[in-house]
Amino acid sequence: MRLQGKVGIVTGSASGIGRGIALAMAKEGAHIAIVDVNEEKGKETLAEVNKFTEGLLFIKNISIKENxxxxxxxxxxxFGKLDILVNNAHVSRQVPFVETTEDHFDLSFGTGFYPTFYFMKAAYPELKKSKGKVINFASGAGLDGQPTQTSYAxxxxxxxxxxxxxxxxxGPDGINVNLISPIALTPGVEQWRQNDPKSYDAMINKIPLRRLGDTEQDIGRVAVFLASDDSDYITGQTLMVDGGSIKLR
Structure with a gap:
């Protein structure tokens, strides 16, 4: 119960990686606020969270600053405080560089970058009080320059x-800010595996550990570590939770 009594917000947590993080943190004792636009999936995740602790559900468009x-x-x-902020939500479109438009950038920055910025600013006063933790998300798309990922990268x-x-x-306020760069078996990836198994297998073969991460057991548990007291002396770092695909120097 490394997060017993702590309070966290996880954006984009109705499904996928966000859901895995919400469940992993709830099982460690944290109260979790689920923030998503998918009400049906959000209610399902809230029900799972509530088996272990008390959660909240917000159906909000996080591209709007006031939200x-x-x-x-x-x-x-x-809950009287805020200890953990996880900025996971992000939507983008994959197209070649020369076909990328301003609309693609607007979508990617509007659902990923700006909400991360908005929530960090909104949460700062409370995180300063609690000496809390921020967990943001990087991607191999940006670190490795993956094709068709211009706006996302x-x-x-x-x-x-x-x-x-x-x-x-x-840092002087006692707030830790770190990033996770994951590879995980999300619902979207699962759909891709069914539609194009040959490309999926080719990707798996490039991962040294030869598998995709589990959203809760692999990604979620690293998020628990970064949200816990165990990571108090780590900040400003990008943790590659990708089976060894990218090795930062």
Missing amino acids: ADKVVDEVVKK AAKEAIRGISRVAANEW
């Missing part, structure tokens, strides 16, 4: 940039 303030305010009103690297700035500025 970050509302979520933080409601969480603090309910740009937004993910922008998130890495502001995370390092915040780690430096907020």
Whole structure:
């Protein structure tokens, strides 16, 4: 129960990696606020969270700045504090570089970068009080320059940039800011595996551990570590939770 009594917000947590993190943290004793636009899946995740601890569900469009303030305010009103912020939500489109448009950038930055920025600003006063933890998300798309990922890679690297700035500025306040760069078997990847098994197998063969990460057991447990006291002396870092695919120097 490494997170016993702690309070966290996880965006994009109705399914996929966000859901895995929400469940992993709930099982370690944290109260979790699920933030997503998918009400049906959000209710399912909330029901699972509530088996272990008390959670909240917010059906919000996080591209709207005011919604970050509302979520933080409601969480603090309910639980009295905020210890953990996980900025996981992100939507993008995959197209070749020369076909990438401003609309693609607007989508990727509007659902990933700006919500991360909004929630960090909204949560800062409470995280300062609790000496809390911020967990943001990077991607091999940006680190390795993956084809067709122009807008997504740009937004993910922008998130890495502001995370390092915040780690430096907020360190004296006792706030840790780190990133996870994952590879995981999400519902979207599962659908791709069914539609194109040959490409899926080729990707698996490039991963040294020869498998995709489990959203809860692999990604979620690393998030638990970063949210716990065990990571108190780690900040400004990108943790590669990708089976050894990318090795940072």
